[in-house]
Amino acid sequence: MDHGLLQIDRIRREIRTVRIGKRIEYVETTTSTNDEAWRHVDVGEADGLVVFSEYQSAGRGRLGRQWQAPRGAGLLCSVVLTENPSDDDDASRVLTGGDLVLLSAVAVCDAIGVCTDVTAKIKWPNDIRVSGRKAGGILVESRTQPGGDIAYVVGIGINCLQHEGHLASLPKTPATSLDLQSVSAVDRTALAIALLGELDRWLARPRTWSGEDLRSAWMAHAEPMGQRIRVQHAGKIVSGMMIDVDPAAALVVQVDEGGVRAFDAATTTVLPG
Ligand code: BTN
Numbered sequence: 001m002d003h004g005l006l007q008i009d010r011i012r013r014e015i016r017t018v019r020i021g022k023r024i025e026y027v028e029t030t031t032s033t034n035d036e037a038w039r040h041v042d043v044g045e046a047d048g049l050v051v052f053s054e055y056q057s058a059g060r061g062r063l064g065r066q067w068q069a070p071r072g073a074g075l076l077c078s079v080v081l082t083e084n085p086s087d088d089d090d091a092s093r094v095l096t097g098g099d100l101v102l103l104s105a106v107a108v109c110d111a112i113g114v115c116t117d118v119t120a121k122i123k124w125p126n127d128i129r130v131s132g133r134k135a136g137g138i139l140v141e142s143r144t145q146p147g148g149d150i151a152y153v154v155g156i157g158i159n160c161l162q163h164e165g166h167l168a169s170l171p172k173t174p175a176t177s178l179d180l181q182s183v184s185a186v187d188r189t190a191l192a193i194a195l196l197g198e199l200d201r202w203l204a205r206p207r208t209w210s211g212e213d214l215r216s217a218w219m220a221h222a223e224p225m226g227q228r229i230r231v232q233h234a235g236k237i238v239s240g241m242m243i244d245v246d247p248a249a250a251l252v253v254q255v256d257e258g259g260v261r262a263f264d265a266a267t268t269t270v271l272p273g
Pocket of ligand 1: 031032033056059061062065067077126155156158
């Protein structure tokens with residue numbers, strides 16, 4: 001059961017993670033949990049820190065879009081990670097922003113699977129969808145730090161308790177919530193605990209997985225490949241068939257004009273229809 005506000009003490013007590021959630025912060029209201037996370041990055045060692053909030057007045061999504069959720073209805077959080085690109089011991093495994101988008105999407109789907117009777121799917125690159133409607137999203141931001149480390153903030157929003165009325169006002173993308181899709185009540189605190197656990201499975205050090213492990217986990221949750229799509233990239237619209245995702249978070253498309261092209265997540269939009 002969801003007992004009103006997120007139960008932060010319960011999250012702190014029940015997580016069994018190594019890296020993610022070493023510190024957990026909570027702000028009832030903020031502009032964006034990503035803003036809160038960056039404030040922590042700016043004042044010092046923040047790797048593994050997680051910020052939760054009940055309400056964002058300026059939540060943001062990919063490609064400059066807004067992310068809106070009524071107070072207390074979403075699971076809104078941001079995770080701080082710092083990676084050292086010249087780490088000798090682990091050089092081939094330094095995480096990229098693309099890795100983080102893919103693994104976070106897998107973690108969100110797995111956490112939803114653990115805590116609810118809902119099956120969530122990934123629409124490339126960062127949409128979490130249930131029954132073809134958007135139920136969550138991931139926004140990865142990065143900044144190079146003065147010492148050369150790269151700090152990442154992984155912002156995750158999951159629609160949990162929204163009703164039809166809440167979602168009707170959202171622009172264009174058809175949306176849903178876990179509560180609307182589930183036969184059982186959705187416990188946001190349990191979902192938060194599961195999410196931190198799933199993220200930690202990918203992010204705890206030392207890392208034990210390969211790029212191919214991540215690609216196949218992502219493919220197992222992805223909306224079916226082989227679908228026809230249109231993508232907007234570099235001011236052009238390209239039609240074709242989705243055939244794969246590469247570990248750098250590029251979507252691989254068999255384009256109608258001929259040939260196979262990989263489209264980078266940061267600069268490509270998948271258009272509806
Ligand atoms: C998208 O679908 O474009 C990404 C949406 C990401 C939303 C989350 S909510 C928590 C975090 N704070 C933000 O301002 N954005 C992310």
